[in-house]
Amino acid sequence: MEFFELIQKRRSIRLYTDEPVDDSLVDKILEAARIAPSAGNLQPYEFRIIRDIQVKNELVTAAYGQGFIATAPVVIVFIEDAARTEKTYGVRGSSLYVHQDTAVAVSHAHLAAADLGLGSCWVGAFDSPAVARILNLRDGIVPVAILPIGYPAESPPENPRRLMGELLPEK
């Protein structure tokens, strides 16, 4: 899809069909995240792929009952490694760049999914320590986004955005 059409058509999708999502598509989505820009090219993130229904159900609990996570055929969790950025950039790295870098990677993945005809929803509301326990993460790395992915079973209307005049008062 042409880029501007893609960013206009993308929606948060929370209802999925039962159609499985092929590994090759998940690979493409993760590749889009992998090649995202990052401060100093430090790439302070990792990914986890979850297809197991029991683990997905545990993620739903950690995400305060957001049940659509478990209905997606595949779920990607994005994890931050602040130490990786802090080594080079100190507190600015660990308090700012690591979040910005990971957000760009999640955004690439979310848009890549849309481009492949898949629906996904960026889930940020969850108990990070609980998800870290579920995924058995090593100390110091923190899950920051859950991206359930599946073929869309809904076509939500466009959500309103603030007007450009509010964002760019001088215009």
Ligand SMILES: Cc1cc2nc3c(=O)[nH]c(=O)nc-3n(C[C@H](O)[C@H](O)[C@H](O)COP(=O)(O)O)c2cc1C
């Ligand atoms: C950082 C972030 C966290 C979000 N967390 C959640 C969430 O926990 N649950 C959810 O259903 N949607 C979540 N969303 C999706 C937003 O609700 C959605 O992007 C927004 O309402 C605009 O709708 P649209 O994506 O369809 O344009 C999140 C989005 C972002 C960027």
